[in-house]
Amino acid sequence: MASQDLQPEAARLCEERVIRWFLVSAVLTSWKNLVYSNHLLPWAQAWLTGTSTNRYHYQPNLSGWTFKQAVSFGFKSGAFGGVALVGVLFYASGIPRVKRDILEKIPLIGGYFAPKEIPASDSVSHPPPFVVFIFFFISLPT
Structure with a gap:
């Protein structure tokens, strides 16, 4: 207890x-x-x-866009634009004019798109495939 x-x-x-x-x-x-x-x-x-609690003040703007909003929008749209540009160049990299006028002039990767010399030993002309196909069937024994 x-x-x-x-x-x-x-x-x-x-x-x-x-x-x-x-x-x-x-x-x-x-x-x-x-x-x-x-x-x-x-x-x-x-x-x-003994101070005031009024923290309101005029915020300058241009058509309702403040400087902070404009800078934020600029960075975001620049990033999306850069990605879109790389995508378009990648898509159009097979076009010879785009290769010659744009891609060859890019400093670090221009050498990849530069025209390459083909040795004379590799420049053998072959007949088109349909001609080979026709001669194959003509040469078959009947």
Whole structure:
């Protein structure tokens, strides 16, 4: 029975210690630390420091677009435009005029698209496939 009577007493002492610690820490904390921390609402900070809470000001714009929005839009559209340009050049890289006028002039990858010399040993002319096909069937024994 004695141990059961001590449990509520111990809980009460623990609660008193917590309350006492909270009160002492609150007293030791100065009002300036409270004002300049994020614990108070803006209007409470303004009331304690004597400053205004009005944070509104005119924001310059051009047809409703602010400078920040215009810069953000510019970077995004530039990125999409760059990707689209690379895609179009990749798609059109088989066209000889595009190779010669555009792709050969790109500094790092222009050598890949430059015309390559074909050695004379590789420039053997072969008959078209349909001619080979016709001669194959003509030469078959009947």
